[in-house]
Amino acid sequence: MVSKKNMPPASDSSEPLPALSPSDFRTYNRMSEQMEAFHSHFRLTWNQLWEACNSTGKRPGGLSARQMIMMGLQFCSQLDFHHSIEEQHIFPVLAKKMPEFRKELELLSQHKQIHAGLEKLEKYLGDCRSGEEDMRREEVKRLMEGFGEVLWTHLDQEVQTLRAENMRKFWSLEEMRRLPM
Template identity: 85%
Template sequence: MAGTNSKVASSESAGGPLPPLSAGDLRTYNRMSDQMDAFHNHFRMTWNQLWDACDSSAKRPGGLSGRQMIMMGLQFCSQLDFHHSIEEQHIFPVLAKKMPEFRKELDLLKQHKQIHAGLEKLESYLEKCRSGEEDMRREEVKRLMEGFGGVLWKHLDEEVQTLKADNMCKYWSLDEMRKLPM
């Protein structure tokens, strides 16, 4: 399959379509996308649970008590911040060597900054609620989530799409793909 890698590189640089990949090669090239999507699905699921719990008209919205909602929100903020830290320190710098999408001045990292700003506000509010400094108001949690929800959901989708085989094979050989972090 070494010949396929050189064909991929030369075909793409010539502007032509990429050759079809075998099922095994497709799995190799999609590995990072598939793994990232699994992480992102966890964040999507937790976001949706928190969002549903913001419905202040229900007796116990989303099945969560106020305390459970605070703890779930804080865990969401912490896990997403940790996820972004790993990406920025260990994954994006490697990908940025060949892929412009992962360079600091472009969208994916700008999105991280916007998401982090929203996470900080949500986390600060939830910490005040946990300590008793403020009463937890579901409508305030929803307002804070709305502040960065659009960019978060866009980012979760775009990052996974950028790591899909049709893009990865433009930049990386199969052997390189096997050695990439994740």
């Protein structure tokens, strides 16, 4: 028998949901906290690259051209890998109950926009690494500007969507314990 405590409330209910115990809150908020940790890393790296693009001096932002190229390529690779895991393993499970994670809706559409920008940045930085292009910080900045707004919106929106108050509308406590991530 399933206890009422483990049953998710109807998602279309306009009544406020009862308060969660600290333990239940942690269970419902787990995915949001884990996603925030990943996203904080991406924000930090983005900000370091951005600062290096906007700084002046011998080593803008404390990064040599080679360090900036390698950091940028690593950023592109890690974000691509992160999104691949989400799209293949996490979003399909969440999409069973949460419309935000269904194909062609906002979060997945944002991934496509971000990847279009990542591909351009990665190609440019790869060409710089191989010597086919000279590394120009203003070009890195221009490429980052091409997808920065959608990236930052996405990083915030995805974490917000996974917060306890939203997750509990769709999932029971037992289901939350079994969700991937």
